Amino acid sequence: MTDASIEAITAREILDNRLEPTLRVTVETVAGTGRADVPRGRSRGDHEAIDLRDGDDRYRGRGVRQAAANVEDRIAPALVGHDATAQRTVDARLDALDDPEDPLGGNAITGVSLATLRAGAAATDQPLYRYVGGADTHVLPLPFFDLIEGGELAGGDLPFQEHQVVPVGADSVAEAVRMAAEVYYELGDIVRAEYGEASLNVGAEGGYNPIGVDDPRTAFDLELRAIEACGYDGEFALAADVAASHFYDPETGTYALLGETLSRAELLAFYEELVDTYPVVSLEDPLDQNDFDGYADLTDRLDVQIVGDDLFVTSPERLRRGVDRGAATALLWKVNQVGTVTAAREAARLATRNGYAVQVSERSGQTPDTWLADLAVGLGAGQIKTGVTRGERTEQYNRLLEIEDELGDAATFGPPAEGTLDP
Ligand SMILES: O=C(O)[C@@H](CO)OP(=O)(O)O
Ligand SMILES: [Mg+2]
Numbered sequence: 001m002t003d004a005s006i007e008a009i010t011a012r013e014i015l016d017n018r019l020e021p022t023l024r025v026t027v028e029t030v031a032g033t034g035r036a037d038v039p040r041g042r043s044r045g046d047h048e049a050i051d052l053r054d055g056d057d058r059y060r061g062r063g064v065r066q067a068a069a070n071v072e073d074r075i076a077p078a079l080v081g082h083d084a085t086a087q088r089t090v091d092a093r094l095d096a097l098d099d100p101e102d103p104l105g106g107n108a109i110t111g112v113s114l115a116t117l118r119a120g121a122a123a124t125d126q127p128l129y130r131y132v133g134g135a136d137t138h139v140l141p142l143p144f145f146d147l148i149e150g151g152e153l154a155g156g157d158l159p160f161q162e163h164q165v166v167p168v169g170a171d172s173v174a175e176a177v178r179m180a181a182e183v184y185y186e187l188g189d190i191v192r193a194e195y196g197e198a199s200l201n202v203g204a205e206g207g208y209n210p211i212g213v214d215d216p217r218t219a220f221d222l223e224l225r226a227i228e229a230c231g232y233d234g235e236f237a238l239a240a241d242v243a244a245s246h247f248y249d250p251e252t253g254t255y256a257l258l259g260e261t262l263s264r265a266e267l268l269a270f271y272e273e274l275v276d277t278y279p280v281v282s283l284e285d286p287l288d289q290n291d292f293d294g295y296a297d298l299t300d301r302l303d304v305q306i307v308g309d310d311l312f313v314t315s316p317e318r319l320r321r322g323v324d325r326g327a328a329t330a331l332l333w334k335v336n337q338v339g340t341v342t343a344a345r346e347a348a349r350l351a352t353r354n355g356y357a358v359q360v361s362e363r364s365g366q367t368p369d370t371w372l373a374d375l376a377v378g379l380g381a382g383q384i385k386t387g388v389t390r391g392e393r394t395e396q397y398n399r400l401l402e403i404e405d406e407l408g409d410a411a412t413f414g415p416p417a418e419g420t421l422d423p
Contacts, residue, residue: 004123011071025111034118040365045310049106091342132378149203157214169235187226205387295327373399382415
C-alpha cells in the first residue's frame with residue numbers, strides 16, 4: 001500500500017507559448033508528486049469556466065497570481081490530508097469550495113484537479129494514461145492536423161479557424177505524424193511559391209497563413225494538392241474548425257462570410273456544397289454557440305461528424321441538451337472549459353453512452369506539459385487535435401509516440417466506433 005495522502009499544494013504563475021501568464025500547480029503526496037500546467041484558449045466559448053487572469057476583461061487586475069494565491073490559501077488547507085487517488089472526492093470538494101461571489105478561478109480549479117490526477121498516478125506508480133484508463137487502455141488517437149489557420153488564431157483573411165488534414169489511411173500515430181509532416185512540408189513549398197515567403201508565418205498552432213487567401217475552399221484546394229503531390233490521394237480526409245460564433249451577428253441572426261451576409265439556411269447550403277465537393281469528414285462549431293436547433297438541422301442534413309466545441313464547452317449539462325435534440329455527433333473535450341477532471345470525464349462518458357464521438361483538444365495557449373496526450377489515450381477517445389508545429393504542440397506528439405511504443409502490440413489506432421470518420 002502506498003500513501004497517497006495530500007501533504008501540500010502549491011501554485012505559481014508561469015508563461016505559456018504566447019508569453020502570457022498561466023498557472024502551474026503542484027500536489028505533493030507522501031508517495032509521489034504531481035504537477036500540471038493550465039492551458040488557456042483565445043477563441044473561447046461564452047459558456048466556459050472563467051479564469052482569474054491578468055488583463056482579462058471580466059477579472060482585470062485580479063490575475064493569475066490571485067488564482068495561485070487562491071490555490072495556496074483557500075484550496076490547499078481544505079485538501080491537505082485527502083487521498084489524491086480519490087479524484088471524485090477531491091473534485092467535489094473543489095466545487096463545494098468555489099464561491100460565485102468570490103470565485104477561485106477556473107484556472108485554479110483545473111490546475112488543482114489535474115495536478116491531483118498526476119499525483120495519484122505518481123503515488124500509485126503508473127503512467128498517467130494507464131492510471132486514467134486502467135488495465136484495458138489501448139486506443140491511440142487519430143490526430144487532426146491544423147495545416148492552415150485563420151479566424152482568431154491567425155493574422156490572415158480566412159474566416160474558418162482551422163483547416164485540418166486527417167490521415168485516415170494511417171494505422172498508427174507514428175505513421176500519421178510522418179504522413180502529415182510530409183504534407184506539411186509540401187504545402188509549405190506550394191504556399192511559398194504561390195503566396196510568397198510570408199505565407200510560411202504560422203498561427204497559434206503552427207499552421208500556415210497563406211497571404212491573401214480568404215476562402216476556405218482555396219485552403220482545402222491547397223491541402224488537397226499537397227496531399228496528392230505526396231502520393232497520399234485517398235489516405236487523407238479534410239476537416240475544419242469553423243468557429244462560426246466569431247462571424248455570427250446575434251442582432252440580425254446572420255453570418256458574415258466571404259463578403260456576404262448569410263442566413264442560417266444559406267450557411268447550411270454552403271456546408272452541403274462544401275461536403276459534396278471536398279472529402280470533408282468533420283466540421284467543428286459550424287454554427288453559433290447557442291443555436292442548438294440549427295445544429296440539429298445540420299446534423300440531420302450532413303453525413304459527416306459535427307463537433308461541438310463552443311456549443312458544449314465540455315459541460316455535461318450542455319451536452320445533455322444537445323443529445324436531447326440530436327445536435328452534433330461529437331464532443332470536443334477540453335478540461336479547462338468545464339473545470340474539474342471529474343466533470344470533463346462525466347461529459348466524455350455521456351457522449352460515449354449516447355453514440356457521440358469524443359475529440360480531445362489542446363487550447364491555443366499551451367505549455368509543453370503533456371497531460372493532454374496521456375488523457376487522450378486514457379479516455380480511449382480515438383481522436384485528438386493538438387496543432388502542428390511549435391514545441392508545445394510537438395511535445396504532445398512526442399508523448400503519444402512514446403505511449404504507442406510502450407503499449408506495443410496492444411495498441412489500436414483511431415476512433416473506436418467504426419465508420420466515424422470514413423471519407
Ligand atoms: O477553438 C478551438 O478549438 C481552440 C483550439 O484549437 O481555440 P482556443 O483554445 O483559442 O479556444
Ligand atoms: Mg474550436
